[in-house]
Amino acid sequence: MELKKIGDVNFIEGGVCASKGFRANGIQCGLAHKPLTDTEKNSAESNNALPSAKKKNDLALIVADKDCTAAAVYTTNKVKGAPIIVTKKHLENGIARAVIVNSVNANTCNPDGVEKANKMCELTANQLGISVDDVIVASTGVIGQVLPIEPIANGMKELADGLSYDGNKRALEAIMTTDTREKEIALEFTVGGKVCTMGGMLKGSGMIHPNMATTLTFITTDADISAELLQRALSDVVKVTLNRASVDGDTSTNDMVCIMASGTAGNKPVTHEDEDFESFENALYNIMMNLARMMARDGEGATKLIECAVSGAETEKIAETVAKSVITSSLFKAAMFGEDANWGRILCAIGYADADFDINKVDVKIASKNGCIHVCENGAGVEFSEEKAKDVLAEDEIQIIISLGDGAGTAVAWGCDLTYDYVKINGDYRS
Amino acid sequence: MELKKIGDVNFIEGGVCASKGFRANGIQCGLAHKPLTDTEKNSAESNNALPSAKKKNDLALIVADKDCTAAAVYTTNKVKGAPIIVTKKHLENGIARAVIVNSVNANTCNPDGVEKANKMCELTANQLGISVDDVIVASTGVIGQVLPIEPIANGMKELADGLSYDGNKRALEAIMTTDTREKEIALEFTVGGKVCTMGGMLKGSGMIHPNMATTLTFITTDADISAELLQRALSDVVKVTLNRASVDGDTSTNDMVCIMASGTAGNKPVTHEDEDFESFENALYNIMMNLARMMARDGEGATKLIECAVSGAETEKIAETVAKSVITSSLFKAAMFGEDANWGRILCAIGYADADFDINKVDVKIASKNGCIHVCENGAGVEFSEEKAKDVLAEDEIQIIISLGDGAGTAVAWGCDLTYDYVKINGDYRS
Numbered sequence: 055m056e057l058k059k060i061g062d063v064n065f066i067e068g069g070v071c072a073s074k075g076f077r078a079n080g081i082q083c084g085l086a087h088k089p090l091t092d093t094e095k096n097s098a099e100s101n102n103a104l105p106s107a108k109k110k111n112d113l114a115l116i117v118a119d120k121d122c123t124a125a126a127v128y129t130t131n132k133v134k135g136a137p138i139i140v141t142k143k144h145l146e147n148g149i150a151r152a153v154i155v156n157s158v159n160a161n162t163c164n165p166d167g168v169e170k171a172n173k174m175c176e177l178t179a180n181q182l183g184i185s186v187d188d189v190i191v192a193s194t195g196v197i198g199q200v201l202p203i204e205p206i207a208n209g210m211k212e213l214a215d216g217l218s219y220d221g222n223k224r225a226l227e228a229i230m231t232t233d234t235r236e237k238e239i240a241l242e243f244t245v246g247g248k249v250c251t252m253g254g255m256l257k258g259s260g261m262i263h264p265n266m267a268t269t270l271t272f273i274t275t276d277a278d279i280s281a282e283l284l285q286r287a288l289s290d291v292v293k294v295t296l297n298r299a300s301v302d303g304d305t306s307t308n309d310m311v312c313i314m315a316s317g318t319a320g321n322k323p324v325t326h327e328d329e330d331f332e333s334f335e336n337a338l339y340n341i342m343m344n345l346a347r348m349m350a351r352d353g354e355g356a357t358k359l360i361e362c363a364v365s366g367a368e369t370e371k372i373a374e375t376v377a378k379s380v381i382t383s384s385l386f387k388a389a390m391f392g393e394d395a396n397w398g399r400i401l402c403a404i405g406y407a408d409a410d411f412d413i414n415k416v417d418v419k420i421a422s423k424n425g426c427i428h429v430c431e432n433g434a435g436v437e438f439s440e441e442k443a444k445d446v447l448a449e450d451e452i453q454i455i456i457s458l459g460d461g462a463g464t465a466v467a468w469g470c471d472l473t474y475d476y477v478k479i480n481g482d483y484r485s
Numbered sequence: 486m487e488l489k490k491i492g493d494v495n496f497i498e499g500g501v502c503a504s505k506g507f508r509a510n511g512i513q514c515g516l517a518h519k520p521l522t523d524t525e526k527n528s529a530e531s532n533n534a535l536p537s538a539k540k541k542n543d544l545a546l547i548v549a550d551k552d553c554t555a556a557a558v559y560t561t562n563k564v565k566g567a568p569i570i571v572t573k574k575h576l577e578n579g580i581a582r583a584v585i586v587n588s589v590n591a592n593t594c595n596p597d598g599v600e601k602a603n604k605m606c607e608l609t610a611n612q613l614g615i616s617v618d619d620v621i622v623a624s625t626g627v628i629g630q631v632l633p634i635e636p637i638a639n640g641m642k643e644l645a646d647g648l649s650y651d652g653n654k655r656a657l658e659a660i661m662t663t664d665t666r667e668k669e670i671a672l673e674f675t676v677g678g679k680v681c682t683m684g685g686m687l688k689g690s691g692m693i694h695p696n697m698a699t700t701l702t703f704i705t706t707d708a709d710i711s712a713e714l715l716q717r718a719l720s721d722v723v724k725v726t727l728n729r730a731s732v733d734g735d736t737s738t739n740d741m742v743c744i745m746a747s748g749t750a751g752n753k754p755v756t757h758e759d760e761d762f763e764s765f766e767n768a769l770y771n772i773m774m775n776l777a778r779m780m781a782r783d784g785e786g787a788t789k790l791i792e793c794a795v796s797g798a799e800t801e802k803i804a805e806t807v808a809k810s811v812i813t814s815s816l817f818k819a820a821m822f823g824e825d826a827n828w829g830r831i832l833c834a835i836g837y838a839d840a841d842f843d844i845n846k847v848d849v850k851i852a853s854k855n856g857c858i859h860v861c862e863n864g865a866g867v868e869f870s871e872e873k874a875k876d877v878l879a880e881d882e883i884q885i886i887i888s889l890g891d892g893a894g895t896a897v898a899w900g901c902d903l904t905y906d907y908v909k910i911n912g913d914y915r916s
Contacts, residue, residue: 198866435629
């Protein structure tokens with residue numbers, strides 16, 4: 055997937071380790087649902103490898119060389135995973151040093167979740183010799199099951215020993231679940247003349263043993279920025295990136311995005327909403343917008359990334375409401391899977407968006423690398439070539455371009471098509 | 486599907502013709518997408534029948550023997566089909582005599598929709614010798630295409646000539662599209678000691694050449710009730726029946742429900758919100774609640790009816806919001822298709838409902854004819870037998886029973902599972 059670039063940033067290779075002074079690692083500590091059978095164990099031993107189905111890392115660690123300012127944004131779901139409760143407390147002072155994450159088990163809606171999340175932080179702090187309050191903890195997986203702490207405790211030394219300045223892929227693997235693509239990104243940007251680096255990774259959407267389409271995002275930077283402004287930038291950017299991406303409209307109990315800034319780049323600290331803050335926020339936008347696009351593209355069963363750009367709205371809020379209404383319409387999503395230029399469904403989804411505008415001024419185009427078709431003008435259909443439409447829709451990145459003809463508000467939202475595989479992945483039994 | 490009965494009503498056979506003094510008919514006037522090929526025509530002639538794929542009625546007429554009070558509720562979509570604009574005008578005086586409906590073409594988002602909708606009323610009025618203002622018009626089908634009026638004009642005499650007091654099935658067939666089951670119902674109830682009758686039919690959801698999951702509902706009664714109270718009853722009941730049923734969350738441009746009351750039952754006219762009004766409203770609730778259940782059960786590709794009953798909410802609004810959040814969750818709907826007692830997804834959908842309540846008091850049960858499993862108590866999982874869960878979920882009518890433990894507000898919402906066939910039906914090309 056091609057990265058989209060807004061403003062003055064320079065994409066580079068890597069992820070969370072691209073920023074100076076961040077090490078990472080990922081291991082398989084053994085949080086698999088089912089214990090290995092004897093045959094599997096023997097086969098694993100003789101091959102010096104675990105059977106492929108069991109081979110995935112399930113525990114990740116990211117560690118900064120020094121204390122970082124840190125910020126996070128959490129799920130708005132009333133059901134909140136235990137790790138979120140613990141992380142929130144640890145980030146009250148805006149300082150963090152490490153992130154510990156497991157997949158397979160979400161450690162949510164069980165009797166001792168908070169205790170176990172605290173234990174994960176304690177194990178990490180002890181191993182690294184840092185304060186327990188400086189550990190961010192996250193989990194993703196099946197909810198309602200007790201998290202076995204032994205595999206994590208037993209694996210902690212190996213996890214810490216393997217930390218390296220290029221361990222980002224191992225960490226990334228450990229947080230992936232039904233993800234079919236690695237989602238990480240890094241870039242350089244300048245703050246007051248100094249080159250800074252930022253990198254991130256994202257996990258979404260879904261579980262091999264499906265339960266929650268959790269999104270976890272971890273971002274690092276070596277820029278120097280106050281905890282307050284770091285939080286402001288993150289809160290601002292989440293609103294226009296991850297909060298505008300949807301695979302199926304479900305909001306998980308464990309969603310979390312967090313960022314750590316080490317300050318090792320040596321820029322003049324960002325402490326006010328000035329030009330430097332803008333540069334920082336733009337870098338963060340480029341990271342998170344592209345991660346949001348990767349997440350939508352890798353939506354469960356998805357074959358296409360759908361980008362809906364709305365302009366001409368009286369307010370940004372109206373543009374956002376309309377864009378999200380379109381990308382979450384099941385009828386529209388199924389039509390995209392069928393590569394059917396069914397603009398009636400787009401207009402219908404625009405029409406039921408809970409926002410104020412004049413439907414008789416609405417203009418709709420469908421575009422991709424293969425061209426652009428104009429399908430609706432002033433709220434009524436326009437004749438177009440079905441052959442060209444087929445060609446446009448054959449691509450795997452589709453833009454829906456809507457103008458409301460009402461003002462200057464704009465918004466972009468990202469989604470994917472609705473496919474047989476979505477039903478298959480999510481209709482399967484948990485075990 | 487078993488009918489649900491609330492209060493004092495008596496279900497009888499039939500639909501819109503069950504009420505005294507209502508005739509109906511349905512014909513194939515020829516609004517098919519593609520003209521018949523010569524081979525098809527020959528085959529049709531030699532068999533004295535149209536080829537089976539073309540055989541469906543596409544034009545329906547319901548006529549009352551005398552003027553009726555009438556009321557309607559329309560789609561809230563900003564894109565409104567031309568027939569809705571015309572019907573609204575005709576019902577301003579609260580009087581109607583006939584309903585004309587076509588399928589195949591929605592007569593919406595095209596240059597001359599209102600003109601054509603007016604023409605349909607005019608043709609009907611002329612044929613029947615009634616006032617054009619007393620005709621209700623509706624269309625369902627592909628939007629954005631010009632409605633050919635000739636087939637309707639040519640078929641009008643045959644349509645009127647075939648009207649009969651038992652023509653409800655022919656009319657019903659004419660409004661069906663991807664519907665796989667006939668959805669009609671009739672019942673008797675008493676108003677001030679007089680036995681009255683009410684009957685209805687519903688079309689939903691989807692198109693053979695899919696475009697809009699339109700719902701059309703037509704109800705007749707021989708009770709005597711003022712236009713004002715008829716409208717009040719209909720508006721009240723729609724809120725707690727059709728507005729709580731969802732197949733895919735999409736709201737069509739052409740949705741309409743209308744009712745005609747002839748008064749031939751001879752009851753003391755219902756003109757105040759008294760006991761008689763309550764009896765009437767309860768009858769209407771039984772009609773529309775059961776039609777809503779039939780619609781959800783017959784959702785595109787659906788294999789199961791899902792009923793979500795929420796109680797213990799601080800307000801009815803909160804109960805409704807939670808119930809709708811559950812039945813519209815794609816993750817939950819896919820789990821129901823997989824017969825997976827994935828209560829985490831139910832709790833998750835409850836958690837992201839935009840309503841105020843304490844998630845730690847939430848209680849969830851899953852039930853069907855085969856029994857009941859308690860899956861969540863005080864917001865946390867409860868152990869249950871997976872074997873029993875499988876048994877409960879094997880049924881094709883599933884109840885999700887949620888208590889919020891917060892008050893006396895209750896609401897029921899209806900939905901269906903999300904299946905491969907939903908994607909197939911809606912991902913197919915329009916032609």
